Amino acid sequence: MIGIVYYGAGNIFSLTAALKRLGIPYGMITREEDFEQYNRYIIPGVGHAGAAMNKLEQTGLVPKIKALNKPTLGICVGMQLLTAYSEEGDSKLLDLFPINTLKFTSSADHKVPHTGWNRVYPEKENPLFQNIPDGSHFYFVHSYFIEYNNLYTLSSTTYTNKFSASIWRDNFYGVQFHPEKSGAYGETLLTNFSKI
Template sequence: MIGIISYGAGNIFSLTAALERLGIAYGMIYKEEDFEQYDRYIIPGVGHAGAAMHKLEQTGLIPKIKSLTKPVLGICVGMQLLTSYSEEGDSSLLNLFPIKTLRFKDSPDYKVPHTGWNTIFPEKENLLFKDIPSGSHFYFVHSYFIEYDTAYTLSSTNYNSQFSASIWRDNFYGVQFHPEKSGKYGETLLTNFSNI
């Protein structure tokens, strides 16, 4: 069963609706004792990474999150929180991945935020992308991106420059796109995560 870490950073209705639609059992985590009820975890998040990190710090859950050995999936800002630093709010983050979250550069051809469907290209074999073809489309809404690093990039995409659409290190995964809003392949990814 999936535990969704609740720390007040954004609306999780679309995520819980997708899990219900897929028949994937879930519950909410508010305090450290709640972790024991679940065998995998999702860190959701929308909005400002610095503000999200501050809210997460206030929960007192950070040491527990860092010590987890079961699968963990960060979605959107939840993924960014897994990195070491974000330019958004000049913020130190969880540092589970020694890479940075950077702001897209504005240009006439590439509007910020990056909003809409984009193709992703898996770069490593991993069960998270089982039955998801290379070049599949996922839905993005973000102004900040995870720098591309072959050591941690699970899949990549391009918007003005190449960046990590998803990352992976040990039991920690992150996706910049919103699987719960990405149709068939987003649902496949959530199902895959529930089976890892």
């Protein structure tokens, strides 16, 4: 059963609707004791990484999250929170991955935020991407990206530059795209996560 870390950072309706549609049981985590009810976790998030980190710190859940040893998935800003630092708000984050979240440079060819479908290319074998073909499209909405580092990059994509579409370290995973808005392959990824 999946526990969604609920800390007031954005609308999670599309995520819960997708989990319901897929028949994946879930519940909300608002207190440290709630973690014990679940065997995997999702950290959602939309909007501003610095503001999201402040909200997360106010819950008192940060030490518990950093100590988790069960599969944990950050989505969008939830993924950015797993990194060490974000240029958005000059913010220190959870530092579960020693990499940074950086701002896209806007140009005539590449508007910021990056919004829309991009092809994603897995770079490591991992059950998260089981039954998802290389180059499958996923839906992105973001102005900041996770710097590419081959130690932690699980899959990559390109928009102005190559960056990490997903990351993986031990039991922690992150996806910059929105699997809950990415059609069949996004649903496959969520199903895969529920079985890791």
